[in-house]
Amino acid sequence: MSQRIVLLHATPVAMAPVKDAFCRLWPEAEIVNLLDDGLTIDRNKSPDLSPELSQRFIALGEYGASMQADGLLITCSAFGPAIDILENDLTIPVLRPNEAMFRAALESGTRIGMLATFAPSVLTMEQEFETFRKQASSDATLETVVVPDAIDALRQGDVQTHNRLVADYAPRLKQCDVIMLAHFSTSRAREAVQAVVDVPVLAAPDAAVERMRALLNA
Numbered sequence: 001m002s003q004r005i006v007l008l009h010a011t012p013v014a015m016a017p018v019k020d021a022f023c024r025l026w027p028e029a030e031i032v033n034l035l036d037d038g039l040t041i042d043r044n045k046s047p048d049l050s051p052e053l054s055q056r057f058i059a060l061g062e063y064g065a066s067m068q069a070d071g072l073l074i075t076c077s078a079f080g081p082a083i084d085i086l087e088n089d090l091t092i093p094v095l096r097p098n099e100a101m102f103r104a105a106l107e108s109g110t111r112i113g114m115l116a117t118f119a120p121s122v123l124t125m126e127q128e129f130e131t132f133r134k135q136a137s138s139d140a141t142l143e144t145v146v147v148p149d150a151i152d153a154l155r156q157g158d159v160q161t162h163n164r165l166v167a168d169y170a171p172r173l174k175q176c177d178v179i180m181l182a183h184f185s186t187s188r189a190r191e192a193v194q195a196v197v198d199v200p201v202l203a204a205p206d207a208a209v210e211r212m213r214a215l216l217n218a
Contacts (some may be wrong), residue, residue, distance in 0.1 A: 002030040003071070003216055006064035010039035010057070010076035013154050014184035018075055021205035026213050034064050043078050043120055057082040058089075065090050071212050073097075075184045075205075080124035093215045098125060100207035101180055102132045108200060109177020110140040115166055115193065116182035117151040125182060144182075145172050151185065159188055167192035170201075178202060 005022075009015055012035060022031055039060075042053055057079045064072050065086075071093045074083055080096075087094045105112045114129075116122050122144055129142050147169045153161040166181070166189035173179050180202045181187050187203035194201045 002028055004030040004032060004067070004069050005071045005073055005212060006032045006034060006067055006069040008061055008064055008072060008074050008076070009033060009035040009037075010043070010079065011037050011155075011185065013151070014075040017184045017187045017203075018073070018205045018209070021209045025206060025209045029213070032064070032067060032069070034060055036060055040076065040078070040118075044118075047120065049079060049081055049124075054079070054082040054085075058085055061086040061090070061094070065092055071095065071216055073208060073212055075208075076121075077125050077183055078118065078121035080128055093212065095208055095212050095215070096128065097184060097208060098128065098180070098182070098204050099132070100211035101202050101204045102129050103136070103211075104202055104207055105178050105180050106133060106136045106138050106140055108202075110138065111176045111178075112140050112142050113173030113176035113179040114142060114144045114182050115169060115173065115179060115186065115189075116144055116146050117154075117162075117166065117186055118183060119146050121182065122146060143173060143176065145169050150189075154185055154188070163189040163192040167196050170197050173197070174199065180204075184208075 073095045074097050077097045147166050150162045150165040170193045174197050178200045184205050187205050190203045
């Protein structure tokens, strides 16, 4: 039987990139999408993740796990503390959106750059990166650049402008050993970014799909 992977989305712009990654890398998987775009809307209104918003995220994850899921893949990076709780409480694998990409970046060098488009997620992501850095006993450093207006263009359906804006900011990290595209939605800009820098560019969806497959088929 196909393994069922429930994808937990907090914004619709994350859905297409991970669907594409599954189609290319793990077409046999049975994918179920859960979307509450109100999570991102409300998360953007506060610099901190409120207990109420955290509980909404946890409830959605628990619902996803109840759907005979073999694994839960989170595609939004702004809910780290809530993901911690799901990891501890659920018996199925729960994969953070950037876990696999962080691990790959730490294997690629010590000067690591990250291009982000959703500012409220940056603090959580930097904290998660620090956790993985310590686990890897690495002395890597992380430099983050937030690209303004790009995610707004993407939400309006203007992928070309989104990709151009992300690529415009990429040279600020050209001194790094590797550049990460922070969000699933940002992965659309991978080719545009790679065209303007000479270092490897990592995107989260491909790495996440490959890691989830490895976790379930170990």
